Amino acid sequence: MQVYADAQVIWWLLLGVLLMGLAVMVGMDMGVGAILRSVGRTDEERRVALNIIGPHWDGNQVWFILGGGAIFAAFPLIYATAFSGFYVVMLLLLWTMIMRPLGFEYRSRIANPDWRGVWDWVLFVSGAVPMIVFGAAFGNLFHGVPFHFEWNMTSYYTGSFLGLLNPFAILTGVLSLALAAMMGALTVMNGAEGPMFERARGIAQGGAAAAIALFAIGGFWVRALGGYRLTGGPGPGVPQTPLEQSVTVLPGAWLANFGAHPILWIVPLAGFGGMIGALLAARAGRSHLGWWLGAAAWIGVIGTAGAALFPFMLPSSSNPSMSLTIWNSSSSRLTLLWMIGFAAVFVPLILWYTSWAFWVMRGKVSAETIARDDHAY
């Protein structure tokens, strides 16, 4: 029982790491897509921006795919319930995300300005929309979403698409977009020079400032939201269905974990610290430092959400007692243990070869070299 409970918590933490990886790595590429049209005024400049992330976006995107696979493997009930419940939102996410590889690969293969113009818009949409959806999904976790289960675990989602566009979710969606734009701009600063560097510097500061404001507003707002509290049930490490627990909803309960363990305040503080640091670093033109501080900001923001929600993963607003928690939605002990083994071997390996790939491709990209190259994006 204890081993199972530990495995559940480890997988919850691992999922957090994967979501942070997704936010930092995919967020940076999507940020570049979202700011492409403003950071690059000419076709040449836009190609510079695209070629800065050109060698990496493909690998980075796997953080997203792996995130999906890990939720499926470790928390199948979350995968099943959330993705079917958020159907229209998921379609929005998928349809915009599947345009993105084509935007990268196909845009620069034909020199026609109309062709490239269309793909520039595709890259904008496929950068901005998924980041808003990603953030809004977190916002909706705080609200809870209306779903319930039948006796045999068939899930029913009873809300509408518009219900997912509530003000708090919009706030978290825009926060996510602001952080992505900041990271995208810092990435452009890392790889570009001259006017593009200056424009990106402005965008990075703007993104960071917006993120600081939105994160602070969100913090105050969450005190007024109804939070969920687990009041009974089989608890950690016990095989169960989501029909066996009791949950109450009370205002401010999302801050209860912080009240019980004040040390957790370090996490949102790290988020603020990262954002403020990234802003200052961008202003000073020190984009590499800014990028790492921006990554710390993402870790702080996602960590804050996780610390507040623990042990909830997908609260049900229509039937709070059927809320999905770490304890009732995880895979079996055997699956979790096998998957911990695989993650322990491969996550460090992934970090190692990803770092190597970035190291190989380090340095600045210039318009002249792209223009000369037949292959570049």
Added chain:
Amino acid sequence: MINGTVVDLSRIQFAATALYHFLFVPLTLGLSFLLAAMETVYVTTGKPIYRQMAQFWGKLFMINFALGVATGLTMEFQFGTNWSFYSSFVGDIFGAPLAIEGLMAFFMESTFVGLMVFGWERLSRGQHLAVTWLVALGSNLSALWILVANGFMQDPVGAAFNPVTMRMQLTSFQKLIFSPDVQSKFVHTSIAGYVTAAMFVAGVSAYYMLRNRHLDLAKRSFRMAALYGVLATIGVITLGDALGFVAARVQPTKLAAMEGLWRKEVAPMPFNVIAFPEQAEQRNIGKVQVPAVLSLLVTHSLTGTVPGIAALERQAVGRIQNGIPAVQALEALAKNPNDAAALAQFNAHKADLGYGFLVQRFAPDLNNVTPAEVQEAARDTIPPVAAVFWSFRLMVGLGLAMLAYFVLAALYTLRNRIQKKTWILKVAVWMIPVPFLANEMGWLVAELGRQPWTVFGVLPTWMSASTHSVGYMAFSLIGFVTLYSIFIAVEMYLMVRAIRLGPEEHGGSGDAPPQTRPTLAGRTVPAAAYGNKLEG
């Protein structure tokens, strides 16, 4: 209960998106190895033509790869969005190989593909070669883990239903990954990808030879493709035979449908080369048979037999009757988890739980199931025979045609007479779509032949779908069809354009011809990459 139209629309959407995804994946699997082989020759012999080959085919590889990645995103999430019950019911087992695929394979493939494309100037020859091999290894490992997941749907081993959690749980990871279905299907499917790439490269090279363009590159590529094609088609047919042998044991209904076998035949069983299965009447209208071949194929002996559809339906009746008390016991356990009698009843009948679920489609109230409803459910255990029968024959026929073609092509190319045999070259161009069609047929045999189950014998398709409205499903289906149609048009346009332009000046910024070698400090995007006006 889930609306039947929603289930049908979910199935159509899954089949459409999977078949579409599967247009791009096999070429990635096979071409990645061909690229690695070409580059290996370049590194070992130092002949620049092989570098030019690796870069030119690499360019076409990337056009294809982009859509494979894009449509793969849909597949990764569609189990959750549209097959919600399936995902929660077997996610404990099925999710693991998908996550491992990301961890072990897809991450490696995608990270190194960036270096493969952008790293020509930045990496040493040996390093770049290693990167290309890692891409090939990654894509093929990726196929392995996807097929481990699929293998569980075909032959659910290593798992058991847990009444406490109301879902299937892993009992043996080793059994899951070493399932015989997985082993033969992985090799069969990945080699089908090699066949696809061989035909693609042979066809495009033949196109150049017919027009007297890029002869050096085309001749060398054609020869490599033809030899690769001979070996791969032999492999794909051998492993296809092994798969049929496995199916005879674990999926007798699929096998009976593949062969149009309605009633028991005496050994040695004849093989229906041509027949027109009539499902309602349970017979074939008109048939051409070869004696004894079916016994040889599916049992690897002259005395073996396999049951016909009529016998399989009779077996299903028994299993349905045994499965009903299992579902009833589960309902009781859901109300009271401590009901010992219900647990005992469940344990006595659990082997046929899936059949109990199956009959609920026809008899929602299990307390009043009529014999007619049981019969109806038993009939439902048989997949659509004509569709499976013909998909199978088309796949096999195309496979044999490709084998014949590759043998001929290899003979002439090895004797250096291929350019004189223009008819062989012309046929090659027309053969390009053939492996793609055969791959799609293979998917249909495997997945249509699995019906009416999502997990064979364990979870019926009708229960597996998400509880969406018809409107939602129509919306998403129309969206996917529209987007995917645009994508394929763009992809085909770019692919044909890149092939027409050829290795000299295809793609990229055609408006920016090379002037000087880059000498700027910092990162220069490789001028040498792909196009190649250089050493070649």
